[in-house]
Amino acid sequence: MAKLVECVPNYSEGRDLEKVEKIVAHFKNVEGLTLLDYSSDPDHNRSVVTLIGEPEIVKEKVIASIKTAAELIDMTVHQGAHPRMGATDVVPFTPVSDVTMAECIELANEVGEAVGQMGIPVYLYEEAATKADRVNLADVRKGQYEGFFDKIKEEGWEPDYGPKEMNPKSGATAIGARVTLVAFNINLDTPDLEIAKAIAKKMRAKGGGLAYVKAIGLKVEKRNITQVSMNLVNYQKSRVYQAFEMVKMEAKRYGVNVVGSEVIGTVPMESLISAAEYYLQIEDFDITQILEKRLLDK
Amino acid sequence: MAKLVECVPNYSEGRDLEKVEKIVAHFKNVEGLTLLDYSSDPDHNRSVVTLIGEPEIVKEKVIASIKTAAELIDMTVHQGAHPRMGATDVVPFTPVSDVTMAECIELANEVGEAVGQMGIPVYLYEEAATKADRVNLADVRKGQYEGFFDKIKEEGWEPDYGPKEMNPKSGATAIGARVTLVAFNINLDTPDLEIAKAIAKKMRAKGGGLAYVKAIGLKVEKRNITQVSMNLVNYQKSRVYQAFEMVKMEAKRYGVNVVGSEVIGTVPMESLISAAEYYLQIEDFDITQILEKRLLDK
Numbered sequence: 317m318a319k320l321v322e323c324v325p326n327y328s329e330g331r332d333l334e335k336v337e338k339i340v341a342h343f344k345n346v347e348g349l350t351l352l353d354y355s356s357d358p359d360h361n362r363s364v365v366t367l368i369g370e371p372e373i374v375k376e377k378v379i380a381s382i383k384t385a386a387e388l389i390d391m392t393v394h395q396g397a398h399p400r401m402g403a404t405d406v407v408p409f410t411p412v413s414d415v416t417m418a419e420c421i422e423l424a425n426e427v428g429e430a431v432g433q434m435g436i437p438v439y440l441y442e443e444a445a446t447k448a449d450r451v452n453l454a455d456v457r458k459g460q461y462e463g464f465f466d467k468i469k470e471e472g473w474e475p476d477y478g479p480k481e482m483n484p485k486s487g488a489t490a491i492g493a494r495v496t497l498v499a500f501n502i503n504l505d506t507p508d509l510e511i512a513k514a515i516a517k518k519m520r521a522k523g524g525g526l527a528y529v530k531a532i533g534l535k536v537e538k539r540n541i542t543q544v545s546m547n548l549v550n551y552q553k554s555r556v557y558q559a560f561e562m563v564k565m566e567a568k569r570y571g572v573n574v575v576g577s578e579v580i581g582t583v584p585m586e587s588l589i590s591a592a593e594y595y596l597q598i599e600d601f602d603i604t605q606i607l608e609k610r611l612l613d614k
Numbered sequence: 615m616a617k618l619v620e621c622v623p624n625y626s627e628g629r630d631l632e633k634v635e636k637i638v639a640h641f642k643n644v645e646g647l648t649l650l651d652y653s654s655d656p657d658h659n660r661s662v663v664t665l666i667g668e669p670e671i672v673k674e675k676v677i678a679s680i681k682t683a684a685e686l687i688d689m690t691v692h693q694g695a696h697p698r699m700g701a702t703d704v705v706p707f708t709p710v711s712d713v714t715m716a717e718c719i720e721l722a723n724e725v726g727e728a729v730g731q732m733g734i735p736v737y738l739y740e741e742a743a744t745k746a747d748r749v750n751l752a753d754v755r756k757g758q759y760e761g762f763f764d765k766i767k768e769e770g771w772e773p774d775y776g777p778k779e780m781n782p783k784s785g786a787t788a789i790g791a792r793v794t795l796v797a798f799n800i801n802l803d804t805p806d807l808e809i810a811k812a813i814a815k816k817m818r819a820k821g822g823g824l825a826y827v828k829a830i831g832l833k834v835e836k837r838n839i840t841q842v843s844m845n846l847v848n849y850q851k852s853r854v855y856q857a858f859e860m861v862k863m864e865a866k867r868y869g870v871n872v873v874g875s876e877v878i879g880t881v882p883m884e885s886l887i888s889a890a891e892y893y894l895q896i897e898d899f900d901i902t903q904i905l906e907k908r909l910l911d912k
Contacts, residue, residue: 322905352908368909412905496905503897560894576897585883585906588890595893596858596886599801599874607620607710607794608883608906610650611666 320412321371321420322496323378326405327363327385328394328487330356335388336363342381348373352582361396362405366582368412375423378407379430382489386434391461391487399454401461402436402487406453409444409493412584413612417443420493425477428491432477437468440476441492447472453490461487498548498587499580500556501534502563506572509535512542515566519544519559526562528554541575551584557591585609618710619669619718620794621676624703625661625683626692626785628654633686634661640679646671650880659694660703664880666710673721676705677728680787684732689759689785697752699759700734700785704751707742707791710882711910715741718791723775726789730775735766738774739790745770751788759785796846796885797878798854799832800861804870807833810840813864817842817857824860826852839873849882855889883907 329335336356340363343351349369356363365381367374382404389403407427409420424444431438445451449472459467465482467473474480475488482488504512512533517523519531528550534543544563548554564574579588586603593601603609627633634654638661641649647667654661663679665672680702687701705725707718722742729736743749747770757765763780765771772778773786780786802810810831815821817829826848832841842861846852862872877886884901891899901907 350909368905556890556894574895576895579896579899579903582903582905582908585887585904588887588894588904589883591894592854592886592889596854596889597872597874598877601877605877605880606883606886607666607880608910610880611618611648611910612906 319370319414320368321374321415321423322366322368322410322412323374323407324364324366324410325378325381325407326400327365327381327389328361328391328396328400328403328405329385329389330361330363330396331358338388339363339381339384340365342377342384343367346373346377349377357398359396360398361394362398362400371415371419371423374409375427379427382407382427382431382436383434386436386486390485392484394461399457399460400487401457401464402483402489403485404431404436404489405487406441407489407491408442410496412496417493417495420444424491424493428477431489431491432475432479434478434486436478436483436486437464437475437480437488438477439488439490441490442494444491444493446476453492456490464488495550495552496584496587498551498556498583499546500548500559501543501545501578501580502560502574503536503539503576503578504542504544504567504572505575506542506570507535507540509533509542511567511570511572512544514570515563516544516546518566519546519562526554526558529559548587551587555590555594556587557594560591617668617712618666619672619713619721620664620666620708620710621672621705622662622664622708623676623679623705625663625679625687626659626689626694626698626701626703627683627687628659628661628694629656636686637661637679637682638663640675640682641665644671644675647675655696657694658696659692660696660698669713669717669721672707673725677725680705680725680729680734681732684734684784688783690782692759697755697758698785699755699762700781700787701783702729702734702787703785704739705787705789706740708794710794715791715793718742722789722791726775729787729789730773730777732776732784734776734781734784735762735773735778735786736775737786737788739788740792742789742791744774751790754788762786793848793850794882794885796849796854796881797844798846798857799841799843799876799878800858800872801834801837801874801876802840802842802865802870803873804840804868805833805838807831807840809865809868809870810842812868813861814842814844816864817844817860824852824856827857846885849885853888853892854885855892858889
């Protein structure tokens with residue numbers, strides 16, 4: 317199992333599970349592709365699919381799924397709590413093994429071109445972005461489906477692929493390349509939300525903190541505590557243990573202690589193994605010493 | 615890839631690589647079995663093979679390899695630095711995923727029975743041992759090939775399978791079941807070997823330390839420091855982080871510091887992930903949150 321890419325396409329259908337199954341069917345029983353997970357949220361009216369596989373196979377099947385989504389989902393009648401701009405809303409590619417970011421950007425472009433040919437406007441984002449103001453998905457999606465009929469005609473917002481006008485039924489699609497995101501929350505023994513917010517601010521790149529950390533302060537109502545909730549957008553550069561130690565350090569100023577942490581969802585082994593390496597002071601560790609890594613590489 | 619067992623058979627041939635290749639050929643290009651590694655040591659005159667796969671396939675191929683070793687290796691002329699008692703010397707089975715220790719013991723018995731039917735005496739060891747004095751491989755192998763012609767006739771040393779007399783050409787074989795062993799060394803900033811030995815003694819189960827830790831003190835000549843060299847024989851019970859913190863604690867008594875550690879060879883992901891969990895205070899972590907774990911489980 318050599319070249320592996322992850323893709324987490326989001327589709328704007330989370331209520332009609334028959335439609336969802338037809339979209340997800342493209343990823344079932346495919347040689348060279350593993351459907352890791354998919355879930356539908358009726359409030360968001362959105363389904364999130366996680367799949368991993370050989371780049372060419374992932375590309376082919378993702379394109380096919382976007383075609384099916386364009387046929388089944390009608391954005392003119394779509395409602396849901398989650399921000400969205402298209403029937404297939406976002407399609408991020410992430411390198412997993414033996415695949416470079418450059419290859420993921422190439423994949424995003426190839427899928428983008430194919431989707432454009434379906435008559436759907438495509439915006440490339442994150443590492444695949446063609447302009448600085450398209451790096452952040454939130455900036456791209458701003459205005460959402462309803463606002464895009466005008467936004468697409470604004471100077472600087474012409475799509476990277478596809479027609480220069482909105483597709484009413486399918487909307488527009490954001491396709492990107494990014495490193496795996498690690499969601500990591502740290503619980504504080506204070507109910508004071510202001511303290512959690514102040515620490516979060518010090519953690520963020522914009523606040524002078526870690527370069528690849530996004531952080532906010534939150535209440536954890538049921539435990540009467542607060543939390544620094546973080547996304548590590550490049551866990552190979554800003555490390556989990558750095559985020560942990562820096563929150564502890566900043567909390568000291570307020571006489572506040574860290575009472576625990578949470579790793580949310582799926583994370584790559586290396587994000588936690590590197591913490592073990594740090595705390596155990598392991599010299600010259602090589603990730604191929606991990607049995608499971610060797611099994612996957614075979 | 616659900617049920618997986620590891621097997622590390624050792625064969626008493628490390629010089630004639632044509633013979634080694636014929637033995638190892640049983641493990642190449644086999645569906646459901648991965649040959650992770652094999653190496654031959656001419657001084658030891660011994661080859662060690664590491665393979666992982668589905669229990670039934672591993673069993674079948676290991677039995678076939680033992681038959682080939684019995685044909686190709688003649689113990690009457692074998693010489694080598696490493697202790698040994700048979701052409702196939704030891705065959706340990708280790709649970710990797712979705713396999714219990716009971717199943718590994720069953721595997722050891724099934725392979726033992728088949729090898730016994732080849733006319734080779736078999737001794738079960740470690741978790742598969744049928745008597746207390748057969749748990750340690752060193753106790754079983756004591757006397758080695760040359761001594762076994764008498765030992766096999768001593769009361770209490772009749773084999774678990776096979777003939778009750780020595781096989782001159784193939785010797786005897788030890789077959790066992792055990793958990794993965796984690797080799798973990800901790801470096802101390804003192805050249806005083808007595809301190810390293812004293813700490814090692816406190817670490818060992820026999821010295822009142824951790825129940826599943828074997829430890830010795832060693833010199834690291836090239837760095838003019840010393841080391842507590844440990845085997846964690848059950849890393850799920852006595853944890854890597856416990857061993858690390860306890861060595862640090864004991865070293866304090868001598869004003870000695872830990873300057874680093876080494877993880878030797880291949881280790882299961884969980885042995886280090888559990889250290890990250892401890893140091894990062896992660897709440898409710900589930901190993902299936904690790905991407906690579908999920909890929910392997912699919």
